[in-house]
Amino acid sequence: MRRDREPGGLEREILACLAAHGRPMTAGEVQGDLPGDLAYTTVMTTLARMHAKRALHREPRGRAFAYSLPAGVDAARASMTAFQMRRLLDSDADRAGVLAQFVAQLAPDDERLLQQLLDDPGTAP
Amino acid sequence: MIVELLAALALATFIAGRAAGPLAHHPHPRFAAITLVVVALGAAAATGLLLYELAAVGLAQIPSFARSGHWSADVIEDSLAVPAPLGGVLAALALAASLSTLGQLVRAGRQLMITRRWRRECGPDDGGLIITDGSPGAPAFALPGRRAAVVVARELLGRLDGRERRALLAHEESHLRHRHHVYVQLVALAAAANPVLRPLIAATRLATERWADEDAAAAVHDRMTVARALAKAGLLRGSGVAPPSALAAAESDLAGRLRHLVRPDVGHRSPVAVVLLAGSTLLALGTAGAVAALAHGWFEAAQAAYGHR
Numbered sequence: 001m002r003r004d005r006e007p008g009g010l011e012r013e014i015l016a017c018l019a020a021h022g023r024p025m026t027a028g029e030v031q032g033d034l035p036g037d038l039a040y041t042t043v044m045t046t047l048a049r050m051h052a053k054r055a056l057h058r059e060p061r062g063r064a065f066a067y068s069l070p071a072g073v074d075a076a077r078a079s080m081t082a083f084q085m086r087r088l089l090d091s092d093a094d095r096a097g098v099l100a101q102f103v104a105q106l107a108p109d110d111e112r113l114l115q116q117l118l119d120d121p122g123t124a125p
Numbered sequence: 126m127i128v129e130l131l132a133a134l135a136l137a138t139f140i141a142g143r144a145a146g147p148l149a150h151h152p153h154p155r156f157a158a159i160t161l162v163v164v165a166l167g168a169a170a171a172t173g174l175l176l177y178e179l180a181a182v183g184l185a186q187i188p189s190f191a192r193s194g195h196w197s198a199d200v201i202e203d204s205l206a207v208p209a210p211l212g213g214v215l216a217a218l219a220l221a222a223s224l225s226t227l228g229q230l231v232r233a234g235r236q237l238m239i240t241r242r243w244r245r246e247c248g249p250d251d252g253g254l255i256i257t258d259g260s261p262g263a264p265a266f267a268l269p270g271r272r273a274a275v276v277v278a279r280e281l282l283g284r285l286d287g288r289e290r291r292a293l294l295a296h297e298e299s300h301l302r303h304r305h306h307v308y309v310q311l312v313a314l315a316a317a318a319n320p321v322l323r324p325l326i327a328a329t330r331l332a333t334e335r336w337a338d339e340d341a342a343a344a345v346h347d348r349m350t351v352a353r354a355l356a357k358a359g360l361l362r363g364s365g366v367a368p369p370s371a372l373a374a375a376e377s378d379l380a381g382r383l384r385h386l387v388r389p390d391v392g393h394r395s396p397v398a399v400v401l402l403a404g405s406t407l408l409a410l411g412t413a414g415a416v417a418a419l420a421h422g423w424f425e426a427a428q429a430a431y432g433h434r
Contacts, residue, residue, distance in 0.1 A: 008252065008253040009294065009295075009298065011252040011253060011254070012252060012253050012254040012275060012294050012298075013287075013290065013291060013294060014252075015251075015252050015254040015256070016254060016256075016277065016282050016290045016293075016294060017287065017290065019256045019277075019279050019282045019283075020279075020282040020283050020285065020290065021283075022279075022283070033287050034287045034291075035287050035288050035291055035345065050252060053252075055251070055252045069256070079246060081239060081242045081243045081246055082243065082246075084239045084243075085239060085240065085243045088236060088239060088240075089263040089266065090263075095326055095327055095330055096229075096233075096309060096310070096312075096313035096316075096326050097236060098233055098236045098237055098240065098269065098306050098309075098310065099236075099240065099263075099266045099267070099268070099269075099306070100266060100267050100297075100300045100305055100306060100309075100330075100333065100334070100337075101263045101264075101265065101266040102263075102264060102265035102266060102293060102296060102297065102355070102358050103264060103265070103355060103358045103359045103362050103379060104378065104379070105362065106359055106362060106363065106377065106379060107377040107379075107380070109377070109380075110359060110377055110379050110380060111359070111360065111363075113380055113383070114355075114356040114357075114359045114360050114379075114383075115356075115360065117352060117353070117356045117383065117387075118353060118356050118357070118360075
């Protein structure tokens with residue numbers, strides 16, 4: 001699946017990349033960090049488009065631009081809704097919630113399993 | 126006769142509940158998810174229908190009802206022998222099932238409202254990705270709705286490489302694209318109508334998670350990448366304070382998902398489970414349908430008898 005064909009997919013990957021590194025990055029640096037099937041021009045034009053939409057900030061760096069996430073992109077913390085969201089997500093007893101979590105709460109045995117998978121990929125669970 | 130009918134329905138839904146678990150490990154989780162939703166809705170519809178039909182037959186013997194409905198209470202009484210008190214009990218059960226279903230709808234609606242409000246508070250343009258710092262508390266999840274988005278914790282993103290990030294995003298995008306939350310909510314509604322169907326909720330949840338895992342594996346052309354992303358997210362989440370009692374006995378969902386990712390041949394088609402699910406649904410619907418047809422005949426005869434008085 002080519003990411004630039006998934007609507008919004010490449011934009012999400014770029015946002016995730018910038019958030020992961022936490023510092024301004026040029027188009028070349030972003031392309032280097034994303035999986036290798038993306039053309040430099042694709043990454044560059046998407047970054048420029050996102051900047052035009054005000055989804056990204058950019059600053060000059062040499063003859064290129066370094067892109068970064070706008071400040072204050074993290075969700076409101078202190079609000080009542082954030083508290084409700086946390087309760088909603090933490091209530092694993094209600095498995096019929098409307099939100100699908102990537103990983104729900106673990107069973108006690110799971111941590112050992114996960115560490116094992118990362119340390120030694122050869123051992124299957 | 127009533128006892129047999131209610132027992133048939135109870136047996137059918139009980140079998141469906143037991144057969145659901147194995148199906149969640151089917152090699153094609155998409156097939157499993159769709160089947161579970163169809164079974165759940167069919168069994169719930171049959172439950173509601175049967176309860177209302179029997180309640181109607183029971184209550185129809187009450188003289189005041191019979192007079193206003195223009196049918197002979199005696200004919201009804203001779204037909205199915207649902208004593209009026211039992212009819213009252215069944216009516217109460219039917220009402221309870223309806224209220225329970227309504228309650229589940231309201232609960233789901235409230236949850237959607239909370240998530241929508243939170244989404245608004247996150248600000249206008251985020252490119253479809255919301256990055257959180259420690260709040261609201263889950264490493265990653267999909268926010269369905271008109272302005273759907275993927276939500277990921279910054280700390281998790283920092284621990285994943287480019288391919289693992291792509292796998293995570295593809296997994297959440299699969300949830301949004303296929304509207305998996307609708308599958309789970311429909312089964313939750315069915316289980317609200319008939320609590321014997323509750324095991325189908327967890328099975329549907331696992332099936333849709335595995336479905337999204339498969340989509341993620343296709344996106345990065347590598348199953349281990351998805352497994353590693355899952356593992357890192359899991360370690361970030363940490364283990365719960367007390368595991369739900371169901372987990373103490375069986376393997377956890379996460380362990381099951383990892384098993385399927387690391388060894389794709391581990392899924393089993395469970396033809397027995399599929400047959401049992403199909404059979405139990407047909408039995409349930411058949412029971413409700415048979416009573417409907419019979420009741421129709423009785424009411425016609427009762428109305429005819431009333432006319433000849």
